[in-house]
Structure formats: structure tokens, C-alpha cells
Amino acid sequence: MPLNESEYLFSIRLRDTDAAGVLYFSRLLDHAHDAYEALMDDIGQPLQAMLDGAVVHLPLVHAEADYLAPLRLGDRIRVRVRLDKLGRSSFTLAYAFIADSGLEAARAATVHVAIRPDTGEPMALPSDLAQALGNLVRTATGGGDGTLSP
Amino acid sequence: MPLNESEYLFSIRLRDTDAAGVLYFSRLLDHAHDAYEALMDDIGQPLQAMLDGAVVHLPLVHAEADYLAPLRLGDRIRVRVRLDKLGRSSFTLAYAFIADSGLEAARAATVHVAIRPDTGEPMALPSDLAQALGNLVRTATGGGDGTLSP
Amino acid sequence: MPLNESEYLFSIRLRDTDAAGVLYFSRLLDHAHDAYEALMDDIGQPLQAMLDGAVVHLPLVHAEADYLAPLRLGDRIRVRVRLDKLGRSSFTLAYAFIADSGLEAARAATVHVAIRPDTGEPMALPSDLAQALGNLVRTATGGGDGTLSP
Amino acid sequence: MPLNESEYLFSIRLRDTDAAGVLYFSRLLDHAHDAYEALMDDIGQPLQAMLDGAVVHLPLVHAEADYLAPLRLGDRIRVRVRLDKLGRSSFTLAYAFIADSGLEAARAATVHVAIRPDTGEPMALPSDLAQALGNLVRTATGGGDGTLSP
Numbered sequence: 017m018p019l020n021e022s023e024y025l026f027s028i029r030l031r032d033t034d035a036a037g038v039l040y041f042s043r044l045l046d047h048a049h050d051a052y053e054a055l056m057d058d059i060g061q062p063l064q065a066m067l068d069g070a071v072v073h074l075p076l077v078h079a080e081a082d083y084l085a086p087l088r089l090g091d092r093i094r095v096r097v098r099l100d101k102l103g104r105s106s107f108t109l110a111y112a113f114i115a116d117s118g119l120e121a122a123r124a125a126t127v128h129v130a131i132r133p134d135t136g137e138p139m140a141l142p143s144d145l146a147q148a149l150g151n152l153v154r155t156a157t158g159g160g161d162g163t164l165s166p
Numbered sequence: 167m168p169l170n171e172s173e174y175l176f177s178i179r180l181r182d183t184d185a186a187g188v189l190y191f192s193r194l195l196d197h198a199h200d201a202y203e204a205l206m207d208d209i210g211q212p213l214q215a216m217l218d219g220a221v222v223h224l225p226l227v228h229a230e231a232d233y234l235a236p237l238r239l240g241d242r243i244r245v246r247v248r249l250d251k252l253g254r255s256s257f258t259l260a261y262a263f264i265a266d267s268g269l270e271a272a273r274a275a276t277v278h279v280a281i282r283p284d285t286g287e288p289m290a291l292p293s294d295l296a297q298a299l300g301n302l303v304r305t306a307t308g309g310g311d312g313t314l315s316p
Numbered sequence: 317m318p319l320n321e322s323e324y325l326f327s328i329r330l331r332d333t334d335a336a337g338v339l340y341f342s343r344l345l346d347h348a349h350d351a352y353e354a355l356m357d358d359i360g361q362p363l364q365a366m367l368d369g370a371v372v373h374l375p376l377v378h379a380e381a382d383y384l385a386p387l388r389l390g391d392r393i394r395v396r397v398r399l400d401k402l403g404r405s406s407f408t409l410a411y412a413f414i415a416d417s418g419l420e421a422a423r424a425a426t427v428h429v430a431i432r433p434d435t436g437e438p439m440a441l442p443s444d445l446a447q448a449l450g451n452l453v454r455t456a457t458g459g460g461d462g463t464l465s466p
Numbered sequence: 467m468p469l470n471e472s473e474y475l476f477s478i479r480l481r482d483t484d485a486a487g488v489l490y491f492s493r494l495l496d497h498a499h500d501a502y503e504a505l506m507d508d509i510g511q512p513l514q515a516m517l518d519g520a521v522v523h524l525p526l527v528h529a530e531a532d533y534l535a536p537l538r539l540g541d542r543i544r545v546r547v548r549l550d551k552l553g554r555s556s557f558t559l560a561y562a563f564i565a566d567s568g569l570e571a572a573r574a575a576t577v578h579v580a581i582r583p584d585t586g587e588p589m590a591l592p593s594d595l596a597q598a599l600g601n602l603v604r605t606a607t608g609g610g611d612g613t614l615s616p
Binding site (some may be wrong): 035036038042043045046049064067073075076077078079080081082083084086123126136 | 333336338341342343345346349364367373375376377378379380381382383386426436
């Protein structure tokens with residue numbers, strides 16, 4: 017795994033499925049967000065600390081998903097998370113959902129903006145967060161293959 | 167409907183179901199809590215005001231459910247909510263899930279305790295909340311038939 | 317409400333919210349799908365019949381959402397659902413989430429394709445479904461204002 | 467960990483929490499069921515095979531949970547699953563949710579009955595399933611301490 021990516025594993029559980037026998041569509045985005053939270057833990061920016069410290073909130077302003085192949089109960093999925101864009105006050109993450117067969121079964125993206133917890137106004141990303149995300153970008157310049165971007 | 171009960175309507179949607187083709191079990195408790203929130207709205211004790219005011223929180227300390235008949239996508243359900251017990255610092259609600267056929271398809275119960283938001287210590291139910299719940303009890307003394315208790 | 321739209325009402329419940337105090341993002345798409353199911357019920361194409369009959373399945377191949385304003389516990393939302401595109405074997409629905417203030421708080425879109433339940437191969441939309449959706453389109457030609465498209 | 471138990475790990479994610487800042491109650495039961503599915507995988511009885519084979523379904527007829535301490539975003543939880551009862555056509559699982567501190571933060575139990583997929587009638591547990599569960603019981607006779615039963 018290149019350093020510019022974080023990998024997150026999960027299995028499709030019964031609560032992810034619906035009466036059509038496959039993954040209910042928005043559960044994919046739940047798992048994408050779980051992978052985002054694990055990434056933030058990994059880079060020393062856990063969401064809980066952010067909510068407690070009340071320096072910045074990072075609400076989503078956009079989310080999207082493409083479903084390429086049906087996912088079923090018991091399927092084991094690797095989520096590859098990649099930083100797609102880094103702006104002054106926002107960033108975009110891209111997610112690839114890889115089945116055991118190696119097939120990319122789904123893709124997703126989430127756009128997060130930094131806001132002041134007290135006023136809800138946009139603000140610049142805190143320097144430590146921007147740096148942690150920027151490290152991912154610099155690493156990716158040398159080693160990323162870009163094949164996972166949605 | 168006797169005055170001691172609140173009635174809440176919902177339909178089983180795709181996200182409530184699982185790959186076995188029926189309601190995923192804990193979604194029933196989600197709907198029970200939705201019905202509890204609607205009841206609290208009706209008696210002038212909306213949860214949002216409680217969270218904003220920070221005078222009392224009412225976390226659940228116990229929940230249970232009995233599944234009597236399978237529920238399927240599209241089924242229309244009436245939830246009858248009844249106050250089962252009212253203590254100094256806690257109360258118990260009982261829920262009956264009635265299908266279109268009139269059949270009771272499921273039952274649930276939730277136990278709520280009053281705690282101080284700052285310390286998490288138990289406290290007496292605020293007087294206005296106790297009175298609003300007590301009105302339900304007094305009404306029930308005259309008219310409740312008790313057949314919905316789990 | 318013009319005839320080319322369907323309207324669906326819901327309240328933000330505790331289970332829709334998260335520890336940041338606002339709507340958890342993918343719950344919006346859950347409610348969008350609930351609104352889609354209610355629309356299908358209204359036009360005589362309930363999902364349950366589709367799953368039982370096994371003539372066609374309509375999985376989502378794409379979903380997206382834009383979050384314009386925070387939604388909080390207790391907020392009452394009107395969802396306006398509009399047919400955005402009708403193809404030979406797919407259709408796109410657009411959703412506008414309108415708060416009590418009249419503010420459009422969020423938008424979403426879902427793309428559905430018709431597949432054979434036995435093989436998973438794409439197929440033309442069944443004629444009765446295409447006609448029911450087409451009626452919406454024809455009505456919209458005369459009366460739609462298009463302001464709700466994402 | 468004694469052989470009569472299965473252990474399942476998870477972290478409290480944002481989607482598990484609510485606007486009160488703690489775990490939304492029924493998400494605990496979702497994680498209990500995830501742990502049950504992992505146990506069934508471990509003993510060679512995956513739910514997917516059961517749904518595909520259509521020899522037996524194991525719907526829940528009862529579920530309950532006790533909440534002993536608040537769980538918050540980022541908390542890491544070990545779930546200890548124990549077979550509590552094994553009948554001819556049903557079984558009961560007990561779950562203990564252990565926080566990083568070693569504190570038991572919650573308990574849950576689920577009761578499952580074997581039914582024929584075609585008719586929904588109760589049936590004896592299939593012999594291979596009963597044996598796999600019975601092995602757990604026999605192991606427990608020698609080594610279980612019983613302290614986790616709800």
C-alpha cells in the first residue's frame with residue numbers, strides 16, 4: 017500500500033443488506049465515513065478530539081457514490097481512501113471499494129469544509145490538519161498511481 | 167384511541183429490511199424511539215428542547231423487543247405507545263406494533279432515567295415532565311385496558 | 317405543487333443525528349429513498365410488488381447529495397421529488413429538502429437502472445413503469461419550473 | 467478468552483452516535499448482531515450460506531439490552547459473545563460490551579428460533595448447527611465462569 021493511501025477492511029453484514037438481497041445503497045457511504053474516521057485516527061486527527069476541542073468542525077457539503085457491481089452478505093471489502101483535493105478551507109476524499117476478487121465494486125467521494133463551531137462560518141483548515149493532509153499529498157506526488165480516483 | 171395512548175404510523179421501507187426479506191430486528195427499536203419522540207412532541211416535551219436546555223437528559227437504560235410475526239417491505243404499521251411505569255427518576259414506555267390486519271406483530275419496551283447533563287448523576291424527573299407523564303397515568307386509570315403491555 | 321412532483325414529509329429524529337449535533341450525512345439519502353418508495357407507491361409501482369414479481373429490479377447505480385444548511389433534531393422537512401431524466405433502461409430522480417423556513421437545506425439525486433432479476437443484465441424499463449414515469453414527464457413539460465434540479 | 471466465547475472488536479463511529487453525544491441505543495444491538503454473524507462465520511455456519519441454501523432461517527424472536535455506562539465516539543469495544551441456552555429449535559446468545567478501561571459498558575441478549583424458509587413453521591435446529599453450538603456448550607461446562615450472562 018503506498019503511503020498516500022489508507023486501507024480499511026469490513027464485511028457486508030445483514031444490516032447492510034435489504035430485501036432485494038444486496039447492499040442498501042447508502043450503507044456504502046456509512047462505510048466510507050467509517051474509513052474516513054479510521055484515516056483521521058491514523059493521522060492523529062481523531063474526530064472525537066475535534067468535537068471536544070471545538071476549534072473546527074468538518075461537515076460534509078457533498079457526497080456521491082457509484083455502484084459498479086452488487087455487494088452481498090458476507091462479502092469482504094477493502095476500502096482504499098485517497099486525498100483527491102486539498103483547498104484552503106476544504107478537502108475531498110475518494111474511496112474505492114475492492115471486493116475479494118480484486119474487482120472494484122463501488123466508488124465514493126466526500127467533500128468536507130472547515131467551519132467555526134460557534135458561528136458555522138467557513139475558516140481555513142487548522143495548520144496541523146492541513147499539514148497532516150498535505151503530507152499525504154506530497155507522498156502521493158512521488159508514488160501514487162491515480163487509478164483509484166472516481 | 168384512549169387518551170392514555172399515543173399512536174404513531176409508519177411503513178416498512180427498504181432500509182428497514184434485510185437479505186432475509188423481512189424487517190431487520192433492531193429497526194423495530196428505531197421506530198419505537200421515533201414514536202417516543204413523537205409522543206414527547208405531543209405532550210410539550212420535545213427532545214430537542216431538552217438537549218438545548220440541558221436541564222435533564224433521559225438516556226435509555228434498558229430496551230427490549232418481542233417479534234411475533236414477520237414484517238415485510240410495504241407493511242403499514244400503527245405503533246401504540248403506553249406509559250407502563252412512572253417512578254421518581256425513571257419511566258417505562260411500552261409499544262405495540264399493529265399490522266394492517268389488526269394483528270400485533272411485535273412489542274417493545276424502553277426504560278428511561280433522568281440524569282443531570284453536567285454530571286451524569288440520576289435526578290428526579292423535572293416537575294413539568296413528571297406532570298405531563300402523570301396526566302397520562304391518571305387518564306389510564308379510568309380507561310386503559312392494559313392489553314398492550316409486553 | 318405541480319403534478320410532476322411528489323411531496324414527502326418527515327421530521328429529523330434522534331437516530332438521524334450524530335455527536336456533532338446535526339444530521340448524519342447519509343441519513344439524508346435514506347430519507348430520499350423513503351420518498352422514492354412513497355412516489356412508487358403513489359404511481360402504482362410499489363417496490364414490494366416488483367421484488368415479488370421478479371420481472372425487473374431497479375438498483376441504484378449512482379447517488380449524490382449536496383448539503384446547503386445544517387439540519388437538526390426536530391426539524392420538519394418536505395421532500396420534493398422530481399423526475400429528472402427518463403431513458404430506455406434508466407431514470408434519474410432529483411430531491412429537494414425544504415425546511416419549515418422555506419429554505420432549501422439539501423439536494424439529492426439517484427440514478428436507477430432496470431435489470432433482469434435472474435441474470436442482472438440491463439433491460440428496457442417495463443412498459444407500465446415507463447408509462448407511469450412518462451406521465452410525470454409530460455405533465456412537467458407544461459408546468460415544471462425546473463428550479464429544483466440539482 | 468475461554469473457548470466457549472467469541473470476541474468481536476469495533477470502534478464507536480460517528481454514525482453510532484446521536485445529538486446527545488453518546489451511542490444511540492439500538493446501534494448497540496446492530497453491533498451485537500455483527501458479532502453474532504462473525505461467530506457464525508467462525509463456527510462454519512455463515513448466514514449467507516443459510517440464506518442461499520434455504521434449509522433453515524434463524525429469525526430473532528426476542529432481543530434486549532442493558533446500558534450500564536455511556537459510550538462515546540472513538541471508544542473501542544470488545545464484545546464477548548456467549549451461548550446462554552441451547553434448545554431443540556432455539557438458542558440464546560448473551561453479549562458483554564467491554565470498554566478499553568475493562569468496564570462492562572453494556573449487555574445484550576438475542577433469542578433465535580429455527581424456522582422452515584418455505585412455510586415459516588418452527589423446526590429442529592439442523593444437526594450440524596446444533597453440533598457446532600453444542601461444542602461451545604460442552605467447552606463451557608469445563609471453563610466458563612458465567613460472569614457475562616445478562
